[in-house]
Amino acid sequence: MQQSTIQAVTYTKDVAAIDRILEAYCLYYIGNASVSKITQQKFQFATSSLQLTLTGRTFIRQIEGPKKLFLIYILCAVVNVLPGRTMPRDNKQVQIQEFVIVNDECKPVIFTMWEEFLDSYAAQLVDVAPTFPIILIITQVKNYCQAYTPIPQAAELQNWVKGNCTYIEKSVPDRLYEREHQTIETPAENQF
DSSP: OOOOOOEEEOOHHHHHHHHHHOOTTOOEEEESOEEEEOSOGGGOOSSSSEEEEOOTTSEEEEOOSOOOOOOEEEEEEEEEEOOOEEEEETTEEEEEEEEEEEETTSOEEEEEEEGGGIIIIIHHHHHHGGGOOEEEEEESSSEEEEESOOSHHHHHHHHHHHHTHHHHHHHTTTTTTSGGGOOSOOOOGGGO
């Protein structure tokens, strides 16, 4: 059976209400949400080309049952540090630090650390970013980031980074971590 995903959006006046209801890694019954086609592919982040629009009047009820612990592991190389900035969260502005990382698919993406990680993990990564460190990101409800991961896959990724500096250096100014700028092909798998 093939899994598919659908994304949901909410707009300014309903964000706070929806944010209080939804929890990460939980399943929900959702009713009275409008369904629309995603008109610009660059805004499609799920497998379905449809999206739900959630409002304060949308029926949302968590499905009862044992909660599964979902862990996501991302082995990547940090290739650049973007300028720190603020973002709205919980009706206030919070500091974030963004990094351009290259994952094991050799694709540059943005990795964001929120203010609770700025003095610890983010500060360490900013210091060592010029050396293209290999890190293992383990994420669930709480995040964890380990630098200098002593596993064989980390050594393979480090070798790929060393051999593809030209591609990495091009990925940052060309903003290849943004979907609309991903016009060049990533290196062939045999280069990894």
